[in-house]
Amino acid sequence: MNFLNEPNVLAPVLALILWSLVVWVWMYATRIPAMLKAKIPPQDARFPGSLDVLPDNVRQVADNYNHLFEQPTIFYALAVYTYLTAGVGPLTCGLAWAYVGLRVIHSLVQGTVNIVNLRFLVFAASTLVLIAWALIEACALLNR
Structure with a gap:
C-alpha cells in the first residue's frame, strides 16, 4: 500500500496514537512538577481523585489524556x-483525518483555555464525523 497515493484509513489511526502519546508526555511534564511543588508523595496518587488538589491546568491535561x-x-x-x-x-479517509484533527483541537482546548462550550462544540463535531462515517x-454493508 502506497500511503501517499492511495486512500489510507490507517494513517489517521497512527496519527491519533502518536497524539495520545504526546498528551501523555504533556500530562507528566505538568503533573510531576506540580506534585513536587505540592509535596505530594507518588504513593499518595494511588487512588482516583487523590490528585484533585493539583492546579486546574495540570488536572485538565490529565483529564484530556483519559478522554483520548x-x-x-x-x-x-x-x-x-x-480497512477490513x-x-x-477518499470520503472515509477524509472523515478519519477530520476526526483526528478535531480530537487534536479538543485536546488543545482542554489542555489550555478549557472553555467548556468550545470544547463541547469540538467534541460534538467529532461525534458527528463518527456518526456520518458509521x-x-x-449503508455499504446493506448494499453488499
Missing part, C-alpha cells in the same frame, strides 16, 4: 472495520 481512551475507541474500531471490509475511500459503512 474513551470515544476514540469507536474511531479505532471503525477504522479497523473500514475494504471500505476505504452510517456510510452501515
